[in-house]
Amino acid sequence: MWRPGYRFRPPRWAGTGHSSLEACVFKDPAPVSRTSSRPARRRRIGLEAGAMIATGLLLILAVWAPTPYVLERPGPAFDTTGEVDGEPIMSIDGIDTFPTETQLDFTTVYVVGGPGSSPRILDTLISWASSTQAALPLEVMYPPATTREEISDSGTAAMDSSQDLAVAAALEDLGEEYSTTLTVNAVIPGSPAEGVLRAGDVLRTVNGDPITSLDGLRSALPGDDEQVALGVDRDGEREELTVGTVESGGHRQLGVYLERSFDFPFDIEFALDNIGGPSAGMMFSLGIIDELTPGSLGGDNHVAGTGTIDVDGDVGPIGGIQQKLAGAADAGVDLFLAPVENCQDVRGHEPDGMHVVAVDTLEDSVNALNAVADGKDPDTLPTCTGRS
Numbered sequence: 001m002w003r004p005g006y007r008f009r010p011p012r013w014a015g016t017g018h019s020s021l022e023a024c025v026f027k028d029p030a031p032v033s034r035t036s037s038r039p040a041r042r043r044r045i046g047l048e049a050g051a052m053i054a055t056g057l058l059l060i061l062a063v064w065a066p067t068p069y070v071l072e073r074p075g076p077a078f079d080t081t082g083e084v085d086g087e088p089i090m091s092i093d094g095i096d097t098f099p100t101e102t103q104l105d106f107t108t109v110y111v112v113g114g115p116g117s118s119p120r121i122l123d124t125l126i127s128w129a130s131s132t133q134a135a136l137p138l139e140v141m142y143p144p145a146t147t148r149e150e151i152s153d154s155g156t157a158a159m160d161s162s163q164d165l166a167v168a169a170a171l172e173d174l175g176e177e178y179s180t181t182l183t184v185n186a187v188i189p190g191s192p193a194e195g196v197l198r199a200g201d202v203l204r205t206v207n208g209d210p211i212t213s214l215d216g217l218r219s220a221l222p223g224d225d226e227q228v229a230l231g232v233d234r235d236g237e238r239e240e241l242t243v244g245t246v247e248s249g250g251h252r253q254l255g256v257y258l259e260r261s262f263d264f265p266f267d268i269e270f271a272l273d274n275i276g277g278p279s280a281g282m283m284f285s286l287g288i289i290d291e292l293t294p295g296s297l298g299g300d301n302h303v304a305g306t307g308t309i310d311v312d313g314d315v316g317p318i319g320g321i322q323q324k325l326a327g328a329a330d331a332g333v334d335l336f337l338a339p340v341e342n343c344q345d346v347r348g349h350e351p352d353g354m355h356v357v358a359v360d361t362l363e364d365s366v367n368a369l370n371a372v373a374d375g376k377d378p379d380t381l382p383t384c385t386g387r388s
Helices: 037-064 121-129 148-174 214-220 281-292 321-330 340-346 362-373
Strands: 069-079 090-093 103-112 134-137 179-187 202-206 228-234 237-243 246-248 251-253 256-263 267-270 302-305 335-339 355-359
Touching (some): 069 121, 069 321, 103 281, 121 134, 148 281, 148 362, 202 214, 281 362, 321 340, 335 340, 340 355
Parallel strands (some): 335 355
Antiparallel strands (some): 069 103, 179 202, 228 237
16 A cells, blocks of 8 residues: 555565565655745734824824814803892892893803814814804914913903993983093004093093093084193092094094993992903893883893994994804794894804894894884894895
8 A cells, every 4th residue: 555655666686585665755846935924914914003003093193183273162141130150140239120021141152272272173173064163263363472361351351341331321221320431541642642641541521511421522522623621630630631633533533542431320240250252242231221121121032142332322243143143042042133243144044943133223122122022023123134
């Protein structure tokens, strides 16, 4: 029988009388190395795994890498006549106030990013893709070299100023008297006031008459290049000065920046933390008017809005109107009061089921609320359709 590795040879007669079986190992053709491909395959697998890990790390870094943008998202709405954490947003003392069923919310924008704090790429991409969020270049939002402390201080100052202006505008609407103090904040170089008025001067009289408001001062300035007599308090002493005027913006001007402070016939305090900016002014005015008059200004409707306010009751535009509309919708608002000058940003972003009314003055807002309180169809009120 044949066995692998052996072959049978015929017997050799060597005089012994024996046959021999010689072991003979057959040789295979030149062997092919089967182990040489395994290290190569392992190397390929190792390289692929390394590439996958590196790609994953790059993706993680990319997702968390900062971007030079500021993100705006819908923020909460606050009822001006309501409470926050058990504290009333507005506390009025020294005058009769009345309960109301109208909810008058001012709206906010939640801002992500700013100097020293940048949003991540993933958050920025989400904001770009969202219809209720916005991603704005950092340099558009804040001047170069601005610090977070400066932004916070500026926002707080703007909020404080808007509250004073809101009270003044509300009292103007109600026909209530109050007094205004005008203090020189800075003198414009090259103006008639340079070398005559100083920062810190308190303007008391013009041509012998008391100064009770900025409008009163403006109306008292001559309509030509004539000089005007001013009585000022400087370093605790009264001084009489003569100052020339210059025309600017259609009005006669002294050439100074003025800071206004008010003396109201009652005390009012606002309890708000971590909220800055001037955009709640109009809604504060409406809340004050509602609390100082019997009944409910807007019936039992849930109203929100936004817009700056000045003493004359003019409503000014604000930023983040689309985010504020979305925040109001989340709060279940029925009627939204939007500044006319924001209409271009409002159109096409009105939330379903919400009536957006365009207003230009505090009087427009009061009239709109009185109309819905009387049962008028909100669809008949002015909207942003067709406005520029």
